[in-house]
Amino acid sequence: MGSICNKAIGVFFEYDTPRIVHIRSKKVGVINRLLQLIIIGYVIGYAIVYKKGYQEVDAVQSAVTTKLKGVVYVNQSQYPDITTSVWDVAEYVVPPQENNAFFVITNLIETPKQTIGICSEDPKVIGSNCTTSSQCPAGKVLPAGNGLLTGECNTTAGLCLVRAWCPVENGALKPPDPPALLGSKDFTVFIKNNIQFPKFKVKRRNLPDNASDEFFQTCNYGSHSIDCPILRLETIVREAGENYSAMAKEVDMRNILDFFNDSMLAKCRFKLNHPEDQYCPIFILNDIISLTGSNYKEMALSGGVIEIQIQWNCNLDLSVTECVPKYIFRRLDSADYKISKGYNFRYAKYYKENDTEYRTLFKAFGIKFILSVTGEAGKFNFEPFLINVGSGIGLLGIATVLCDIAVLYFLKARHLYKDKKYLQVVGDDAYKQLDGQNDEDKSE
Numbered sequence: 001m002g003s004i005c006n007k008a009i010g011v012f013f014e015y016d017t018p019r020i021v022h023i024r025s026k027k028v029g030v031i032n033r034l035l036q037l038i039i040i041g042y043v044i045g046y047a048i049v050y051k052k053g054y055q056e057v058d059a060v061q062s063a064v065t066t067k068l069k070g071v072v073y074v075n076q077s078q079y080p081d082i083t084t085s086v087w088d089v090a091e092y093v094v095p096p097q098e099n100n101a102f103f104v105i106t107n108l109i110e111t112p113k114q115t116i117g118i119c120s121e122d123p124k125v126i127g128s129n130c131t132t133s134s135q136c137p138a139g140k141v142l143p144a145g146n147g148l149l150t151g152e153c154n155t156t157a158g159l160c161l162v163r164a165w166c167p168v169e170n171g172a173l174k175p176p177d178p179p180a181l182l183g184s185k186d187f188t189v190f191i192k193n194n195i196q197f198p199k200f201k202v203k204r205r206n207l208p209d210n211a212s213d214e215f216f217q218t219c220n221y222g223s224h225s226i227d228c229p230i231l232r233l234e235t236i237v238r239e240a241g242e243n244y245s246a247m248a249k250e251v252d253m254r255n256i257l258d259f260f261n262d263s264m265l266a267k268c269r270f271k272l273n274h275p276e277d278q279y280c281p282i283f284i285l286n287d288i289i290s291l292t293g294s295n296y297k298e299m300a301l302s303g304g305v306i307e308i309q310i311q312w313n314c315n316l317d318l319s320v321t322e323c324v325p326k327y328i329f330r331r332l333d334s335a336d337y338k339i340s341k342g343y344n345f346r347y348a349k350y351y352k353e354n355d356t357e358y359r360t361l362f363k364a365f366g367i368k369f370i371l372s373v374t375g376e377a378g379k380f381n382f383e384p385f386l387i388n389v390g391s392g393i394g395l396l397g398i399a400t401v402l403c404d405i406a407v408l409y410f411l412k413a414r415h416l417y418k419d420k421k422y423l424q425v426v427g428d429d430a431y432k433q434l435d436g437q438n439d440e441d442k443s444e
């Protein structure tokens with residue numbers, strides 16, 4: 001106990017002051033310079049140049065609007081249950097406008113001429129079967145029911161009677177296959193994205209500055225990459241951040257091209273010569289789905305969810321015209337789900353006949369497109385630059401610490417270096433001793 005106290009008191013009355021030990025050794029010198037080089041390389045190469053530590057950044061602020069175009073004809077001999085034969089944008093985009101999203105109907109189940117009345121519940125609804133009226137308590141609504149139970153049982157059908165929009169939808173019906181609005185794959189969507197970086201007072205939009213109405217109505221983003229094998233490869237290479245023309249020389253493209261006839265290749269080349277298509281804000285729905293790696297027909301059958309991400313990562317030290325968007329397409333749901341696959345909802349269109357109100361109920365299957373805009377812009381500014389240089393200079397201290405560890409613990413001559421580095425001085429007593437000695441020297 002006493003010795004611990006003495007040690008504690010000893011520690012209290014101690015003071016460490018740094019001492020400069022100048023080591024002349026090739027080995028230690030190389031270690032020191034190497035560590036300094038790594039740290040300087042990290043600060044300049046990574047933190048300042050690669051991570052653009054010399055730039056001030058601002059997050060993107062944006063607004064997106066969409067407009068769809070396209071018409072599909074539903075052949076009533078193939079789809080007798082669908083009453084509308086011509087589907088244009090006012091029919092298949094529901095609701096007509098959404099914030100940062102749009103929905104396109106691709107398939108549907110129609111229940112025509114419903115009116116309010118009393119009819120048998122759908123046999124698919126759990127709890128709708130009955131043999132006596134007591135099994136259909138009046139006023140109750142079954143969890144997935146279509147109406148209010150009336151308290152009576154239709155004993156011939158073995159189903160509870162409900163007050164509902166009658167006849168109720170047939171839950172046993174599956175969406176038509178092939179999808180009724182499969183032609184929607186050729187619809188185009190115009191995505192208009194206005195962005196700004198308020199800190200730098202920069203405003204941009206995803207349309208080429210010199211775009212004309214003709215350009216909009218004839219260009220298609222990425223359509224070539226789907227129809228044309230050449231450009232499909234080009235897209236892959238470009239997405240990987242590589243130079244396509246340089247790589248194309250290394251890959252034997254002829255073998256791939258032999259599979260395609262001349263007219264298709266001519267089309268490919270034609271599109272290849274239109275690099276501005278990558279800045280075209282008009283997208284064919286089929287292309288979007290293909291770029292996510294999905295199949296339009298499979299998605300159109302029961303619906304799905306797609307994310308369209310517009311990325312604006314801009315270096316404003318370069319010309320502002322180089323601040324252009326990059327599009328990323330992703331499927332958010334999965335084609336592999338067995339239960340509750342896809343995306344659907346119900347809506348109705350109302351009309352009157354002989355003063356009676358009727359409606360046509362639609363169970364609409366379709367693709368929901370969700371738009372998101374991300375990104376940031378950077379521009380040179382002294383403040384972040386000096387902060388990074390300052391922290392880099394501070395980091396150089398780590399080289400001394402690491403070098404000390406190597407010198408004092410790992411090198412052969414570590415005992416010598418330790419002796420030289422640490423000097424024990426017993427302050428007051430040593431001074432008295434030294435003083436005494438000096439006095440004796442004087443008297444002699």
Ligand SMILES: Nc1ncnc2c1ncn2[C@@H]1O[C@H](COP(=O)(O)OP(=O)(O)OP(=O)(O)O)[C@@H](O)[C@H]1O
Pocket residue numbers: 067068069188189190213214216217282
């Ligand atoms: N989904 C689309 N597919 C092809 N072209 C489109 C699409 N949406 C818009 N456009 C065309 O792009 C141009 C600019 O569209 P914008 O909506 O700004 O003008 P608009 O005159 O209101 O278009 P419109 O009356 O044709 O809908 C117009 O020529 C328009 O026809």
